[in-house]
Amino acid sequence: MTSIVLVRGDITQQHVDALVNAANSSLLGGGGVDGAIHRAGGPEILEACRALRASHYGKGLRTGQAVATTAGRLPARWVIHTVGPRFTHEEDRSELLASCYRESLRVADELGARTVAFPAISTGIYGWPIDDGARIAVETVRATPTAVEEVRFVLFDERAYEAFAAQVR
Template sequence: MSDAVLEAVEGDITTQQVDAIVNAANSSLLGGGGVDGAIHAAAGPALLAECRELRQTRYAGGLPVGAAVATGAGNLPATWVIHTVGPNRHAGQTDPGLLASCFRSSLGEAGRVGARTVAFPAISAGIYGWDRHDVAEIAVATTRRALEAGVVPTPDGEVDLSGIELVRFVLFGRSVYDAFQRQLT
């Protein structure tokens, strides 16, 4: 069983003093709106350069929904940005397993790079149309299960999560914060 702390705060994920922040990216990895745009804007050109390199090498067709990949964080206070592509309800991506995979895969990337503290946004709760209550329930339950198991499977084998000490859900807006807070209590 993990001793990691799970917490929710209302705020701006780009200002968090954590080892890794999770980006609710689009599959292009080249920036977009919402959290993705804010992270790219705050991180500066170094992040975009790393994402372009990933597109030219590992993810020529884009990062798949539910997968995650880590880059440096550019000008952000974090060390890493973990990019994950949430399911888009408006595009018919309604499988909760895809959303759970975003949280599990991101934790796996955090463990792989040695992050001890991780900040997540409410993946898919914005423009991708998922209900904030559903996102909160899936995010918290998936994170708890992964941390309690202590490992997550990845395409390259299991990743140890025992070094993760803090998972912070950084939420934009009171209603999203309240939905996550209810799941954490």
């Protein structure tokens, strides 16, 4: 059974097998978690992402998918990049958000990762309400068969931490 751990802090400082990056579809870096991971991991991550774009992901990574690269200088072995959906009141994109967590765990299993750190995908600039994002994240991780032993949700602020804590209880 996968244990769920909550941490308030910086995902780039987590000593885990794999860090999940809330990437944009270009895979070439951006703001928020994506920018922080690229900055802390160094040019090796960007080089690996460029190689992905030159091969299987010429048009970028689709929302809800996940793919792994080196972690560069981060204290992890791999970065699993996933593209979360933008929140909108006009369309229910919950399944795409759940897919980010499921696909990241699938990739982690393929890599042999036993510890995985996730951010609160889509709850920043993509506007997903934190309470709903936490619900989808925790429910999906609990429902997804995986060999990952520990899922660590690394939450940037107290509000996000409390939203996830309410779901883990």
